[in-house]
Amino acid sequence: NAGVTQTPKFQVLKTGQSMTLQCAQDMNHEYMSWYRQDPGMGLRLIHYSVGAGITDQGEVPNGYNVSRSTTEDFPLRLLSAAPSQTSVYFCASRDRGNTGELFFGEGSRLTVL
Amino acid sequence: GQNIDQPTEMTATEGAIVQINCTYQTSGFNGLFWYQQHAGEAPTFLSYNVLDGLEEKGRFSSFLSRSKGYSYLLLKELQMKDSASYLCAGRNQAGTALIFGKGTTLSVSS
Numbered sequence: 001n002a003g004v005t006q007t008p009k010f011q012v013l014k015t016g017q018s019m020t021l022q023c024a025q026d027m028n029h030e031y032m033s034w035y036r037q038d039p040g041m042g043l044r045l046i047h048y049s050v051g052a053g054i055t056d057q058g059e060v061p062n063g064y065n066v067s068r069s070t071t072e073d074f075p076l077r078l079l080s081a082a083p084s085q086t087s088v089y090f091c092a093s094r095d096r097g098n099t100g101e102l103f104f105g106e107g108s109r110l111t112v113l
Numbered sequence: 114g115q116n117i118d119q120p121t122e123m124t125a126t127e128g129a130i131v132q133i134n135c136t137y138q139t140s141g142f143n144g145l146f147w148y149q150q151h152a153g154e155a156p157t158f159l160s161y162n163v164l165d166g167l168e169e170k171g172r173f174s175s176f177l178s179r180s181k182g183y184s185y186l187l188l189k190e191l192q193m194k195d196s197a198s199y200l201c202a203g204r205n206q207a208g209t210a211l212i213f214g215k216g217t218t219l220s221v222s223s
Contacts, residue, residue: 042214100208
Protein backbone atom coordinates (compact mmCIF):
# COMPACT_ATOMS: atom_id res chain seq x y z
CA ASN A 1 0.00 0.00 0.00
CA ALA A 2 1.90 3.04 -1.26
CA GLY A 3 -0.57 5.71 -0.03
CA VAL A 4 0.83 9.19 -0.74
CA THR A 5 4.27 9.26 -2.34
CA GLN A 6 6.39 12.41 -2.49
CA THR A 7 9.61 12.89 -4.41
CA PRO A 8 12.28 13.97 -3.86
CA LYS A 9 12.72 13.59 -0.12
CA PHE A 10 15.59 16.07 -0.04
CA GLN A 11 16.60 18.84 -2.43
CA VAL A 12 19.04 21.74 -2.38
CA LEU A 13 18.47 24.59 -4.82
CA LYS A 14 20.15 27.84 -5.59
CA THR A 15 18.15 31.07 -5.56
CA GLY A 16 16.36 31.51 -8.87
CA GLN A 17 16.32 27.84 -9.85
CA SER A 18 13.07 26.09 -10.60
CA MET A 19 11.91 22.67 -9.56
CA THR A 20 8.86 20.48 -9.15
CA LEU A 21 7.92 18.47 -6.09
CA GLN A 22 6.01 15.41 -7.15
CA CYS A 23 3.06 13.93 -5.27
CA ALA A 24 1.11 10.84 -6.22
CA GLN A 25 -1.60 8.93 -4.40
CA ASP A 26 -3.07 5.54 -5.19
CA MET A 27 -6.21 5.72 -3.02
CA ASN A 28 -8.42 7.39 -5.65
CA HIS A 29 -8.82 10.40 -3.36
CA GLU A 30 -10.48 13.43 -4.88
CA TYR A 31 -8.97 16.01 -2.55
CA MET A 32 -5.24 16.76 -2.52
CA SER A 33 -3.29 19.56 -0.88
CA TRP A 34 0.19 20.90 -0.32
CA TYR A 35 1.44 22.28 3.01
CA ARG A 36 4.70 23.76 4.12
CA GLN A 37 5.97 23.41 7.66
CA ASP A 38 8.41 25.82 9.25
CA PRO A 39 9.61 25.92 12.87
CA GLY A 40 7.10 27.72 15.05
CA MET A 41 4.65 28.19 12.16
CA GLY A 42 2.87 24.88 12.01
CA LEU A 43 1.47 23.54 8.74
CA ARG A 44 0.42 26.22 6.29
CA LEU A 45 -1.74 25.43 3.28
CA ILE A 46 -0.20 26.40 -0.06
CA HIS A 47 -2.64 25.08 -2.69
CA TYR A 48 -5.33 22.47 -2.81
CA SER A 49 -7.43 20.60 -5.34
CA VAL A 50 -10.88 19.06 -5.11
CA GLY A 51 -10.56 17.03 -8.29
CA ALA A 52 -8.83 16.74 -11.64
CA GLY A 53 -8.71 20.10 -13.35
CA ILE A 54 -9.68 22.07 -10.22
CA THR A 55 -7.19 23.88 -7.99
CA ASP A 56 -7.43 26.71 -5.49
CA GLN A 57 -5.12 28.85 -3.39
CA GLY A 58 -4.51 28.28 0.28
CA GLU A 59 -2.95 30.53 2.91
CA VAL A 60 0.49 31.00 1.36
CA PRO A 61 0.25 30.47 -2.43
CA ASN A 62 2.74 33.08 -3.66
CA GLY A 63 5.76 31.63 -5.44
CA TYR A 64 4.10 28.26 -6.08
CA ASN A 65 2.08 26.81 -8.94
CA VAL A 66 0.06 23.61 -9.08
CA SER A 67 -1.92 21.64 -11.61
CA ARG A 68 -4.11 18.57 -11.38
CA SER A 69 -4.35 16.79 -14.70
CA THR A 70 -5.14 13.39 -13.16
CA THR A 71 -6.75 12.20 -9.94
CA GLU A 72 -3.48 10.58 -8.86
CA ASP A 73 -0.96 13.38 -9.31
CA PHE A 74 -0.64 16.86 -7.81
CA PRO A 75 2.79 18.41 -8.51
CA LEU A 76 3.98 21.60 -6.83
CA ARG A 77 6.16 23.91 -8.92
CA LEU A 78 8.59 26.53 -7.70
CA LEU A 79 9.31 28.74 -10.70
CA SER A 80 12.10 30.83 -9.14
CA ALA A 81 13.19 29.54 -5.77
CA ALA A 82 13.89 31.96 -2.91
CA PRO A 83 15.57 31.34 0.47
CA SER A 84 12.18 32.02 2.11
CA GLN A 85 10.93 28.82 0.48
CA THR A 86 13.34 26.71 2.52
CA SER A 87 10.95 24.42 4.33
CA VAL A 88 9.54 20.92 4.71
CA TYR A 89 6.73 20.33 2.24
CA PHE A 90 3.94 17.83 2.81
CA CYS A 91 1.46 16.57 0.28
CA ALA A 92 -1.81 15.15 1.60
CA SER A 93 -4.92 13.56 0.20
CA ARG A 94 -8.37 12.55 1.41
CA ASP A 95 -11.60 11.28 0.04
CA ARG A 96 -14.80 13.27 -0.11
CA GLY A 97 -16.21 11.44 2.92
CA ASN A 98 -17.36 13.30 5.98
CA THR A 99 -14.49 12.43 8.34
CA GLY A 100 -12.06 14.38 6.21
CA GLU A 101 -9.04 12.45 7.49
CA LEU A 102 -5.92 13.57 5.67
CA PHE A 103 -3.29 11.08 4.56
CA PHE A 104 0.15 12.65 4.38
CA GLY A 105 3.22 11.85 2.35
CA GLU A 106 6.55 11.53 4.15
CA GLY A 107 7.57 15.09 3.34
CA SER A 108 10.15 16.78 1.14
CA ARG A 109 12.88 18.86 2.76
CA LEU A 110 13.87 21.76 0.50
CA THR A 111 16.80 24.08 1.10
CA VAL A 112 17.26 27.18 -1.05
CA LEU A 113 20.70 28.77 -0.84
CA GLY B 114 -11.27 34.70 10.06
CA GLN B 115 -9.70 31.31 10.52
CA ASN B 116 -7.24 31.80 13.38
CA ILE B 117 -6.52 28.72 15.44
CA ASP B 118 -4.74 29.11 18.76
CA GLN B 119 -3.13 26.45 20.90
CA PRO B 120 -0.34 26.53 23.49
CA THR B 121 3.17 26.23 22.13
CA GLU B 122 4.55 23.75 24.64
CA MET B 123 3.37 21.52 27.47
CA THR B 124 5.11 19.08 29.78
CA ALA B 125 3.73 16.14 31.72
CA THR B 126 4.88 12.96 33.44
CA GLU B 127 4.31 9.35 32.53
CA GLY B 128 0.97 8.01 33.67
CA ALA B 129 -0.58 11.46 34.01
CA ILE B 130 -3.46 13.06 32.12
CA VAL B 131 -2.93 16.12 29.95
CA GLN B 132 -5.42 18.38 28.19
CA ILE B 133 -4.37 20.37 25.12
CA ASN B 134 -6.70 23.25 24.33
CA CYS B 135 -7.50 24.76 20.96
CA THR B 136 -9.55 27.88 20.30
CA TYR B 137 -10.76 29.21 16.98
CA GLN B 138 -13.03 31.85 15.48
CA THR B 139 -16.48 30.28 15.43
CA SER B 140 -17.50 31.45 11.97
CA GLY B 141 -14.56 29.85 10.29
CA PHE B 142 -14.84 26.11 10.47
CA ASN B 143 -16.93 23.05 9.83
CA GLY B 144 -15.34 20.30 11.86
CA LEU B 145 -12.26 20.14 14.13
CA PHE B 146 -9.44 17.65 13.77
CA TRP B 147 -6.49 16.59 15.89
CA TYR B 148 -3.29 15.20 14.44
CA GLN B 149 -0.14 13.83 16.09
CA GLN B 150 3.28 14.48 14.63
CA HIS B 151 6.48 12.93 15.91
CA ALA B 152 9.71 14.77 15.17
CA GLY B 153 10.86 14.22 11.60
CA GLU B 154 7.68 12.42 10.59
CA ALA B 155 4.42 13.25 8.84
CA PRO B 156 1.29 14.06 10.84
CA THR B 157 -1.12 11.23 11.56
CA PHE B 158 -4.84 11.53 12.23
CA LEU B 159 -6.07 11.21 15.82
CA SER B 160 -9.65 12.41 16.00
CA TYR B 161 -12.44 14.41 14.45
CA ASN B 162 -15.39 16.33 15.90
CA VAL B 163 -18.14 17.92 13.88
CA LEU B 164 -20.83 18.01 16.58
CA ASP B 165 -20.56 19.27 20.15
CA GLY B 166 -19.42 16.81 22.73
CA LEU B 167 -16.78 14.27 23.54
CA GLU B 168 -15.35 11.64 21.18
CA GLU B 169 -13.40 8.89 22.91
CA LYS B 170 -10.85 6.66 21.23
CA GLY B 171 -8.81 4.58 23.65
CA ARG B 172 -6.45 6.77 25.67
CA PHE B 173 -7.32 9.79 23.53
CA SER B 174 -10.49 11.87 23.68
CA SER B 175 -11.45 15.06 21.89
CA PHE B 176 -14.10 17.59 22.82
CA LEU B 177 -15.78 20.31 20.80
CA SER B 178 -17.95 23.28 21.68
CA ARG B 179 -18.93 25.04 18.48
CA SER B 180 -20.64 27.97 20.19
CA LYS B 181 -17.51 28.73 22.20
CA GLY B 182 -15.03 28.02 19.41
CA TYR B 183 -13.22 25.62 21.70
CA SER B 184 -11.81 22.13 21.45
CA TYR B 185 -9.49 20.05 23.54
CA LEU B 186 -7.54 16.83 23.20
CA LEU B 187 -7.31 14.73 26.34
CA LEU B 188 -4.53 12.19 26.66
CA LYS B 189 -4.76 9.69 29.51
CA GLU B 190 -2.18 7.32 30.98
CA LEU B 191 0.61 9.18 29.27
CA GLN B 192 3.48 7.20 27.82
CA MET B 193 6.91 8.33 26.72
CA LYS B 194 5.92 7.66 23.11
CA ASP B 195 3.22 10.36 23.43
CA SER B 196 5.98 12.97 23.27
CA ALA B 197 5.11 14.69 20.00
CA SER B 198 3.47 17.75 18.51
CA TYR B 199 -0.31 17.84 18.54
CA LEU B 200 -1.94 19.83 15.78
CA CYS B 201 -5.43 21.24 15.91
CA ALA B 202 -7.01 21.79 12.49
CA GLY B 203 -10.29 23.20 11.26
CA ARG B 204 -12.03 22.30 8.04
CA ASN B 205 -13.14 25.30 6.02
CA GLN B 206 -16.83 25.93 5.49
CA ALA B 207 -16.75 24.54 1.96
CA GLY B 208 -15.26 21.33 3.33
CA THR B 209 -12.42 21.45 0.84
CA ALA B 210 -9.35 22.12 3.00
CA LEU B 211 -7.92 21.84 6.51
CA ILE B 212 -6.30 24.83 8.20
CA PHE B 213 -3.86 23.98 10.98
CA GLY B 214 -2.86 25.71 14.16
CA LYS B 215 0.82 26.05 15.01
CA GLY B 216 0.81 22.91 17.12
CA THR B 217 1.54 22.08 20.74
CA THR B 218 4.77 20.26 21.55
CA LEU B 219 4.18 17.82 24.41
CA SER B 220 7.12 16.45 26.35
CA VAL B 221 6.48 13.43 28.56
CA SER B 222 9.07 12.66 31.21
CA SER B 223 9.50 9.67 33.48
